[in-house]
Amino acid sequence: MRDKKVLFMAQAAMIAALYVALTYVFAPISFSEIQVRIAEALTILPVFTPAAIPGLFIGCLLGNIMGGALVPDILLGSLATLIGAFFTWKLRKANPFLAPVPPIVANTLIVPFVLKYAYGVDLPIPFMMLTVGAGEVLSCGVLGMLLYFALKKNSEKIFRTACY
Numbered sequence: 429m430r431d432k433k434v435l436f437m438a439q440a441a442m443i444a445a446l447y448v449a450l451t452y453v454f455a456p457i458s459f460s461e462i463q464v465r466i467a468e469a470l471t472i473l474p475v476f477t478p479a480a481i482p483g484l485f486i487g488c489l490l491g492n493i494m495g496g497a498l499v500p501d502i503l504l505g506s507l508a509t510l511i512g513a514f515f516t517w518k519l520r521k522a523n524p525f526l527a528p529v530p531p532i533v534a535n536t537l538i539v540p541f542v543l544k545y546a547y548g549v550d551l552p553i554p555f556m557m558l559t560v561g562a563g564e565v566l567s568c569g570v571l572g573m574l575l576y577f578a579l580k581k582n583s584e585k586i587f588r589t590a591c592y
Contacts, residue, residue: 439479440486443470447487452494459495461540461549461556464563467491469571471509471531474517475524476579481517485510500546508538512568524576528568536561 450467451458458465467487473480488509492502512531519526540556543549549556 436477436479439477440481440483443473443480443483444487444490446470447484448491448494451487451491455495458491459497461543461551462559462563464566466567466571468509468531468535468564468567469575471512471516471568472527472572472576474513475520475527475576478517481510481513484513498546501542504538504542504546505535508534511538524580525573527576528565528572531568531572532561532564535564 447467447470450470451465454464454466457463458467470480470487471484473484485506489502489506492505497505509531512534515530515534516527519530536557539560540553543556543560544551544553
């Protein structure tokens with residue numbers, strides 16, 4: 429039992445670190461009203477391990493802090509990623525093409541309001557929903573699904589856990 433907890437925490441920590449690293453490396457395109465956060469491709473990982481849920485949340489939280497985000501963005505942006513990751517995990521046994529939908533929807537609905545009210549971006553919220561949504565489709569939908577198919581074959585070896 430202890431080994432499962434250690435493995436769970438190690439997976440969560442590695443996912444968080446990878447999310448932070450990707451956010452930091454791709455910082456120029458990870459923030460603003462037109463963004464493609466490459467790290468969001470990792471939101472596919474709850475299909476393979478529930479450890480991805482806290483890992484993605486903590487990674488997004490730290491990535492936003494390191495990226496100089498304002499407090500509402502740190503909290504609400506991270507919450508959007510948490511919601512997306514949780515519902516991706518809930519859909520893990522459904523059609524894999526549904527897995528990217530929760531993070532796309534959560535970020536599309538939440539982030540534009542953060543941009544408008546925390547940062548004062550003077551663009552219409554529906555327009556920012558379109559731009560943030562398009563970035564999420566690219567990162568979660570396209571890159572996330574590429575990651576899914578790359579990991580699917582060897583997921584048992586990579587995510588050797590019985591956390592479900």
